[in-house]
Amino acid sequence: MLGISKMQTKNHIDRRGVLKAAGFGALAALLSNCQEDISTSAAFQRPYSRKPWVAPKISMDNIIREVVGHRPYRPSGFVVNSEKFDDKTVVHNYGHGGGGISLSWGSSALAVRETMGMTPGEIGVIGSGVMGLTSARLLQDLGWSVTIYTKDKAHLTTSNVAGGEWGPYSVHDPAVSSDAFKEQIQFAARFAHHTFTELGGIDYGVGWTELYNLSESPFEEGGEFEHLYPYRVDLQPDEHPFPVPYVRHELTMIVEPAIFLRRLTDDFLQNGGKFVIRNFKSKEEIFALPEKVFFNCTGLGAARLFDDQEMSPAKGQLVYMPPDPDVDYLTIGGGNSNLYMFSRTDTVLLGGTFKLGDYSRNPEPEETERIVSEHQRIFSGFA
Numbered sequence: 001m002l003g004i005s006k007m008q009t010k011n012h013i014d015r016r017g018v019l020k021a022a023g024f025g026a027l028a029a030l031l032s033n034c035q036e037d038i039s040t041s042a043a044f045q046r047p048y049s050r051k052p053w054v055a056p057k058i059s060m061d062n063i064i065r066e067v068v069g070h071r072p073y074r075p076s077g078f079v080v081n082s083e084k085f086d087d088k089t090v091v092h093n094y095g096h097g098g099g100g101i102s103l104s105w106g107s108s109a110l111a112v113r114e115t116m117g118m119t120p121g122e123i124g125v126i127g128s129g130v131m132g133l134t135s136a137r138l139l140q141d142l143g144w145s146v147t148i149y150t151k152d153k154a155h156l157t158t159s160n161v162a163g164g165e166w167g168p169y170s171v172h173d174p175a176v177s178s179d180a181f182k183e184q185i186q187f188a189a190r191f192a193h194h195t196f197t198e199l200g201g202i203d204y205g206v207g208w209t210e211l212y213n214l215s216e217s218p219f220e221e222g223g224e225f226e227h228l229y230p231y232r233v234d235l236q237p238d239e240h241p242f243p244v245p246y247v248r249h250e251l252t253m254i255v256e257p258a259i260f261l262r263r264l265t266d267d268f269l270q271n272g273g274k275f276v277i278r279n280f281k282s283k284e285e286i287f288a289l290p291e292k293v294f295f296n297c298t299g300l301g302a303a304r305l306f307d308d309q310e311m312s313p314a315k316g317q318l319v320y321m322p323p324d325p326d327v328d329y330l331t332i333g334g335g336n337s338n339l340y341m342f343s344r345t346d347t348v349l350l351g352g353t354f355k356l357g358d359y360s361r362n363p364e365p366e367e368t369e370r371i372v373s374e375h376q377r378i379f380s381g382f383a
């Protein structure tokens with residue numbers, strides 16, 4: 001529909017020019033009004049919000065930053081349990097792959113459940129990414145006096161690199177993970193989803209937004225977290241301008257990591273929390289601290305500190321364009337691998353890559369070019 005309507009509009013303009021040149025001014029004006037009616041008609045608008053389709057401005061010249069992060073990926077899924085080391089207890093809460101922002105409150109709630117039966121006192125949380133901060137806040141609410149030990153403050157963590165779409169995907173390999181884990185992630189997803197809906201608004205950088213999933217093949221029904229998306233409609237080819245045959249339109253949340261982490265840090269400090277900058281070389285260095293109970297929220301760092309052989313990095317590369325408030329939706333898919341466009345208040349973010357086992361920290365120029373050119377193609381059909 002959009003393509004046809006655009007052609008109709010162009011025909012009107014050409015015809016109007018001819019009529020004007022021939023002196024038929026009134027008729028030309030009438031056609032001009034017709035053109036305005038067409039360009040504001042429902043056919044040009046997005047089905048849910050009735051807003052216009054606005055393409056992000058994507059070009060190599062428009063890049064403001066390239067970013068690399070490493071998702072802490074474990075095929076069998078993230079670890080939440082407690083372990084005794086002589087008189088010390090470690091509660092693990094790590095390994096959330098590509099979904100740690102989404103799962104944060106839920107996974108941390110499960111971790112905090114491990115302290116049931118303990119009398120709240122001094123406790124050490126290792127790590128100040130999203131898992132460390134949400135664990136620390138939940139512990140404070142239960143009366144614990146929390147010190148976060150970390151080598152990096154939140155703005156330097158993987159958590160601050162995340163795109164921030166609420167979607168706990170790329171977290172585990174369902175062919176490898178156990179039924180118990182599948183229950184665990186469902187609980188964590190539901191709990192976290194509920195908590196984020198309570199935190200909606202600019203204070204925590206959490207908001208609802210439209211998401212367009214783009215695909216060359218039909219979508220599967222019954223996805224892992226389908227029940228947590230309140231609106232989900234498959235669009236017909238004449239209802240959207242994307243160059244793919246299958247488009248699934250959903251409502252989801254976006255959690256802006258920089259805002260969210262800063263606010264969690266403020267909340268933590270206001271509730272009496274303390275930060276200590278430490279880079280632990282071994283778990284024995286942790287056990288030399290005075291606290292008896294620790295939360296291990298070290299993400300990828302847990303591989304070395306607690307000898308987790310299953311953990312591997314999944315390198316992700318993102319390309320930032322300047323923010324554009326007119327682009328108020330997200331896209332996922334539409335090309336060869338891992339493409340997404342998230343419009344946030346700080347950037348229009350383009351992803352990405354998912355390279356398992358790759359610890360390198362450099363943005364790869366050929367990936368940047370691919371991410372940019374594939375997204376230019378995705379939005380090439382917009383007016």
Ligand SMILES: Cc1cc2nc3c(=O)[nH]c(=O)nc-3n(C[C@H](O)[C@H](O)[C@H](O)COP(=O)(O)OP(=O)(O)OC[C@H]3O[C@@H](n4cnc5c(N)ncnc54)[C@H](O)[C@@H]3O)c2cc1C
Binds near residue numbers: 153
């Ligand atoms: C490109 C990219 C896009 C992503 N997009 C999304 C998304 O859209 N939605 C989503 O839900 N998730 C997304 N993620 C995943 C998400 O970012 C992670 O799952 C999450 O950040 C993991 O949080 P964490 O707190 O466990 O780890 P981290 O954020 O890595 O924090 C670990 C903390 O431990 C500390 N630490 C580690 N080792 C030591 C040590 N030896 N001594 C002292 N301190 C230590 C670090 O300094 C840090 O403070 C994305 C990730 C990437 C890379």
